[in-house]
Amino acid sequence: MVxxxxxxxxxxxxxxxxxxxxxxxxxxxxxxxxxxxxxxxxIVVGENDVLVVSIFVNPxxxxxxxxxxxxPRDLQGDLVRLEGVGADVVFAPRAESIYPKRYRTFxxxxxxxxxxxxxxxxxxxxxxxxxxAKLFNLMKPxxxxxxxxxxxxxVVVRRLVADLxxxxxxxxxxxxxxxxxxxMSSRNARLTPDQRRVAPVLYRSLRRSEEQxxxxxxxxxxxxxxxxxxxxxxxxxxxxYLALCDPDTLKAVDRIEGxxxxxxxVRFGHTRLIDNILIAAP
Amino acid sequence: MVxxxxxxxxxxxxxxxxxxxxxxxxxxxxxxxxxxxxxxxxIVVGENDVLVVSIFVNPxxxxxxxxxxxxPRDLQGDLVRLEGVGADVVFAPRAESIYPKRYRTFxxxxxxxxxxxxxxxxxxxxxxxxxxAKLFNLMKPxxxxxxxxxxxxxVVVRRLVADLxxxxxxxxxxxxxxxxxxxMSSRNARLTPDQRRVAPVLYRSLRRSEEQxxxxxxxxxxxxxxxxxxxxxxxxxxxxYLALCDPDTLKAVDRIEGxxxxxxxVRFGHTRLIDNILIAAP
Numbered sequence: 001m002v003x004x005x006x007x008x009x010x011x012x013x014x015x016x017x018x019x020x021x022x023x024x025x026x027x028x029x030x031x032x033x034x035x036x037x038x039x040x041x042x043i044v045v046g047e048n049d050v051l052v053v054s055i056f057v058n059p060x061x062x063x064x065x066x067x068x069x070x071x072p073r074d075l076q077g078d079l080v081r082l083e084g085v086g087a088d089v090v091f092a093p094r095a096e097s098i099y100p101k102r103y104r105t106f107x108x109x110x111x112x113x114x115x116x117x118x119x120x121x122x123x124x125x126x127x128x129x130x131x132x133a134k135l136f137n138l139m140k141p142x143x144x145x146x147x148x149x150x151x152x153x154x155v156v157v158r159r160l161v162a163d164l165x166x167x168x169x170x171x172x173x174x175x176x177x178x179x180x181x182x183x184m185s186s187r188n189a190r191l192t193p194d195q196r197r198v199a200p201v202l203y204r205s206l207r208r209s210e211e212q213x214x215x216x217x218x219x220x221x222x223x224x225x226x227x228x229x230x231x232x233x234x235x236x237x238x239x240x241y242l243a244l245c246d247p248d249t250l251k252a253v254d255r256i257e258g259x260x261x262x263x264x265x266v267r268f269g270h271t272r273l274i275d276n277i278l279i280a281a282p
Numbered sequence: 283m284v285x286x287x288x289x290x291x292x293x294x295x296x297x298x299x300x301x302x303x304x305x306x307x308x309x310x311x312x313x314x315x316x317x318x319x320x321x322x323x324x325i326v327v328g329e330n331d332v333l334v335v336s337i338f339v340n341p342x343x344x345x346x347x348x349x350x351x352x353x354p355r356d357l358q359g360d361l362v363r364l365e366g367v368g369a370d371v372v373f374a375p376r377a378e379s380i381y382p383k384r385y386r387t388f389x390x391x392x393x394x395x396x397x398x399x400x401x402x403x404x405x406x407x408x409x410x411x412x413x414x415a416k417l418f419n420l421m422k423p424x425x426x427x428x429x430x431x432x433x434x435x436x437v438v439v440r441r442l443v444a445d446l447x448x449x450x451x452x453x454x455x456x457x458x459x460x461x462x463x464x465x466m467s468s469r470n471a472r473l474t475p476d477q478r479r480v481a482p483v484l485y486r487s488l489r490r491s492e493e494q495x496x497x498x499x500x501x502x503x504x505x506x507x508x509x510x511x512x513x514x515x516x517x518x519x520x521x522x523y524l525a526l527c528d529p530d531t532l533k534a535v536d537r538i539e540g541x542x543x544x545x546x547x548v549r550f551g552h553t554r555l556i557d558n559i560l561i562a563a564p
Contacts, residue, residue: 104393105411105445110386129387130446133415137447163387164412165419 052139053082054091060099060106061127067270072186091139098134107133109156109163112250116152116263117274120240125156132157136166144168149175149183151261151276155250175275177203183275195268198234202264202275205230209244209262210279218256218282220244231266240265240272247278256282334421335369341377342388343409349552354468373421380416389415391438391445394532398434398545399556402522407438414439418448426450431457431465433543433558437532457557459485465557477550480516484546484557487512491526491544492561500538500564502526513548522547522554529560538564 055078062068075092082090106126112118113125136144146154154172161170176184181203182196191199205227212223224242231237245252247261256279263276337360344350357374364372388408394400395407418426428436436454443452458466463485464478473481487509494505506524513519527534529543538561545558 102441103445105389105391105442107387107389107415107446110388112386134445134447137449140449159384160387163385163416164389165416167419167422 050089051087052089052091052141053087054135054139056091056093056095056098056131056135058098058127058131059095060130061124063121063123066121067187067190067272070190070270072189091135098131106130107160107164109159112152112155112159115252116241116243116245116250117265118152120265120272125153128153129156129160132160133164133166136161136168141168143171145171145173147175148172148278149185149275151247151263151278152250155248181207183273185273187271187273190271191268195236195271198236199266199268199273201231201234201237202266202273203277205242205264206262206275206277210277213256213260213279213282216282220252220254220256223256227262227264231264236268238267240267332371333369334371334373334423335364336373336417336421338373338375338377338380338413338417340380340409340413342381342412343403343406345403345405348403349469349472349554352472352552354471373417380413388412389442389446391441394434394437394441397534398523398525398527398532399547400434402547402554407435410435411438411442414442415446415448418443418450423450425453427453427455429457430454430560431467431557433529433545433560434532437530463489465555467555469553469555472553473550477518477553480518481548481550481555483513483516483519484548484555485559487524487546488544488557488559492559495538495542495561495564498564502534502536502538505538509544509546513546518550520549522549 055075057068057071057073059068062071079090107129108126109129118125132144144157146157148154154170158170160166161168178184178188178200180200182188182200183203188196188199208230209223209227212226217223223244227242228239231239231242241264243252243261243263244256245261245263247259250261253260258281260279260281261276262279263274265272265274267273337357339350339353339355341350344353361372389411390408391411400407414426426439428439430436436452440452442448443450460466460470460482462482464470464482465485470478470481490512491505491509494508499505505526509524510521513521513524523546525534525543525545526538527543527545529541532543535542540563542561542563543558544561545556547554547556549555
């Protein structure tokens with residue numbers, strides 16, 4: 001139980017108080033339940049196994065002309081959906097308390113942020129790295145959970161943690177999918193019925209690349225071309241990028257010789273969706 | 283007693299172990315003694331009043347063509363000088379352990395880093411903010427001490443602490459001076475005898491500005507002109523900058539109407555010295 005009878009905290013000071021709270025009982029978090037919470041959340045576990053769920057649509061990770069204003073927000077619904085997860089605290093700060101007027105500091109992770117979503121969304125990962133560093137300092141978690149759907153984000157956060165010597169463990173939770181394969185995302189709520197019908201093509205194209213690799217194909221250009229054809233078969237889907245890359249460095253590979261990340265970003269009108277799968281070494 | 287019988291730690295892992303150490307007795311740190319340690323040090327106090335002194339010549343805060351290679355280093359001498367300060371641990375990491383090969387993350391504080399030393403040394407405060415964030419995460423201090431001689435650095439670090447929500451207090455220690463007024467600095471060791479003879483002009487020019495303000499002068503241009511004449515009287519001194527500015531925003535003031543920071547940077551050959559004083563509101 002999270003929401004009912006639990007405070008929703010607004011602001012850093014409240015959060016710091018919440019950290020001193022002792023969990024009233026030992027218990028294990030239901031990771032399956034966590035996986036089914038498909039909010040844009042950061043989940044942190046503190047010293048006494050206090051589970052804090054952060055719900056914050058971070059303005060600094062949205063660029064000019066991006067969908068910050070229209071990004072789906074539903075705090076009351078989120079609280080209901082968080083029931084059963086076992087969170088002790090929901091941290092839902094106001095943007096002004098995270099970025100007050102004199103705010104001037106940013107964290108940048110170079111190189112691995114230059115392509116994929118970083119190329120499509122300049123400044124996005126600077127905003128991500130900055131807010132994550134702040135949330136880590138506010139909550140001082142021992143573990144922090146991120147979803148695999150934002151794979152590049154997990155690489156950036158791991159780099160950030162290693163480079164700035166944060167004393168915590170990053171846990172990556174598998175992507176949660178609708179029955180037709182569409183990765184769950186807050187942005188799915190904005191798809192028109194027609195777009196929603198087409199959207200599972202992201203995952204189908206990823207699975208196709210995996211099948212080709214399992215079938216012996218090693219040439220990345222050929223595999224990407226197959227994905228492109230599949231996605232472009234429907235004019236509602238506009239490809240932002242398709243990539244086969246090294247899962248650690250995120251650099252594009254020409255030949256499939258080891259573990260590979262297949263990643264796609266596709267626009268449906270104003271809604272941009274991403275997805276990825278990790279493909280084992282052939 | 284610091285050095286004798288105390289380990290000098292090399293590397294983050296050693297440091298984290300050291301943090302768990304309990305001080306064997308309650309005691310007060312001799313702040314006067316700290317003031318007389320004129321090393322390029324960051325001093326942090328951990329949870330159990332463990333005093334850690336960090337000695338690290340940080341490569342990322344030196345620009346191309348600056349004096350990183352020739353910056354005076356004397357670890358054994360530093361350890362002797364630290365005797366009597368009461369430090370529990372000296373943290374003197376190798377650069378490769380602070381910035382390993384895959385290192386890619388930097389912290390930037392905008393605006394207040396654009397002028398004064400930030401203008402003369404592009405990238406300098408990026409390196410400072412980055413290493414300070416790392417040292418804070420490694421040591422998790424409750425208090426961190428910085429010297430007023432690097433006044434802009436103290437403003438940058440305070441901004442960093444507030445913006446990234448570091449849970450600690452910054453303490454600024456007064457500048458320590460030689461009998462003739464020259465602010466103590468590792469770089470003083472590189473002055474030729476002639477340069478050393480001229481170098482107290484930095485402090486004299488600052489005191490002159492203070493006297494003028496006490497005497498009723500309010501026009502910053504006139505005060506700066508007087509400082510310039512005094513410093514340029516000796517051809518060995520090449521002015522890098524002279525400034526009268528707001529102590530909080532570091533923005534240059536035209537008229538002296540409140541508390542004012544007077545700051546100077548002067549080159550003597552390849553050696554660049556800085557100094558500053560805070561002048562009370564007239």
